[in-house]
Amino acid sequence: MGAHTHGHSHSPDTVGHHHGHTYDGIDWTEQIGNLRREDLITADAQARIAERLIGLPTGSDGQPVIVDIGAGAGGQSAAFAVALAKRGGGRLIIADAVPELLTAAREHTEQALAGDDRVTIETVVVDAAADSVLETVAQADIVWASRMVHHLPDQQAGADRLAKLVRAGGWLALSEGGLSTRNLPWDIGIGAPGLQDRLLAARDAAFVRMRAEITGTVPMPYGWTTTLTRAGLTEVTSFSVLTDHPTATPEVRASVAAWLESLRDHVSDAITAADLQALDALLDRNAPTYVANRDDLFVLGASTIHIGRR
Numbered sequence: 001m002g003a004h005t006h007g008h009s010h011s012p013d014t015v016g017h018h019h020g021h022t023y024d025g026i027d028w029t030e031q032i033g034n035l036r037r038e039d040l041i042t043a044d045a046q047a048r049i050a051e052r053l054i055g056l057p058t059g060s061d062g063q064p065v066i067v068d069i070g071a072g073a074g075g076q077s078a079a080f081a082v083a084l085a086k087r088g089g090g091r092l093i094i095a096d097a098v099p100e101l102l103t104a105a106r107e108h109t110e111q112a113l114a115g116d117d118r119v120t121i122e123t124v125v126v127d128a129a130a131d132s133v134l135e136t137v138a139q140a141d142i143v144w145a146s147r148m149v150h151h152l153p154d155q156q157a158g159a160d161r162l163a164k165l166v167r168a169g170g171w172l173a174l175s176e177g178g179l180s181t182r183n184l185p186w187d188i189g190i191g192a193p194g195l196q197d198r199l200l201a202a203r204d205a206a207f208v209r210m211r212a213e214i215t216g217t218v219p220m221p222y223g224w225t226t227t228l229t230r231a232g233l234t235e236v237t238s239f240s241v242l243t244d245h246p247t248a249t250p251e252v253r254a255s256v257a258a259w260l261e262s263l264r265d266h267v268s269d270a271i272t273a274a275d276l277q278a279l280d281a282l283l284d285r286n287a288p289t290y291v292a293n294r295d296d297l298f299v300l301g302a303s304t305i306h307i308g309r310r
């Protein structure tokens with residue numbers, strides 16, 4: 001997570017070159033595997049979110065239009081598409097700054113739809129931090145952005161902009177925060193107990209750094225319901241969905257190993273030598289301590305969805 005180093009301005013024509021253009025210094029194409037694994041492990045939660053949001057009153061008749069902006073590998077897009085198909089069809093617009101992610105998200109969504117052509121899928125390269133997004137993306141009954149707004153320099157301005165993409169009577173839904181996912185027992189028998197908490201604290205510190213290093217970063221010293229209210233929306237509220245895999249299935253083992261692997265880069269300079277040693281023991285595929293060999297793993301987390309109506 002280095003600093004954002006592009007010296008040029010964030011004009012729309014810079015979007016989509018090479019890795020795509022984001023402000024966070026993250027190579028999102030490299031993250032496709034991780035995003036896919038997270039989608040897999042949270043698929044149930046994504047389906048519940050889709051059902052709940054599509055069930056909201058919007059006052060518009062005709063087939064619903066949904067925008068998933070900053071869609072990543074497309075897990076939530078796929079869940080929306082399936083939910084739309086169940087209700088007779090609709091239009092899904094998948095938007096992201098990174099063309100490779102749009103390809104991945106479209107593939108995943110088409111697979112989930114399994115040839116059902118009552119849902120139309122469009123993909124569009126956007127920069128959610130630029131007003132051009134208001135011209136390139138159609139207005140929708142539901143505008144969904146999960147863990148995207150916190151990658152923008154000015155999160156409030158980002159939410160204000162997304163609110164403009166919502167049709168009158170429709171909803172902006174931001175998935176931000178919740179509870180950090182847990183997957184290791186308190187005492188793993190390597191190093192001092194409580195490793196997971198210390199890793200999560202180090203990860204949060206890396207997040208603070210990521211925000212600080214964004215060019216033009218603006219603090220947002222309040223919570224997301226306030227953000228939505230300030231964006232001019234009404235009926236603002238939140239709900240949370242649980243991801244709960246209590247046993248070490250092969251998917252859980254793979255997901256925990258991948259999570260620790262991707263975490264290592266972010267936290268290695270922020271944890272003690274003893275904790276780094278424990279982490280490396282967990283990540284050593286050839287050692288008996290390899291995390292995926294453990295039968296006491298689980299995945300327990302919660303995502304919070306903040307919604308407001310235009």
Ligand SMILES: C[S@@+](CC[C@H](N)C(=O)[O-])C[C@H]1O[C@@H](n2cnc3c(N)ncnc32)[C@H](O)[C@@H]1O
Pocket residue numbers: 021022023028035038069070071072073074095096097098101126127128129145146147148151152
């Ligand atoms: C943490 S991922 C979240 C992906 C997915 N929504 C999820 O929750 O799994 C952040 C996503 O936001 C996208 N993104 C970051 N900055 C963006 C920008 N300025 N405009 C549009 N998308 C952006 C990234 O390409 C990535 O797909």
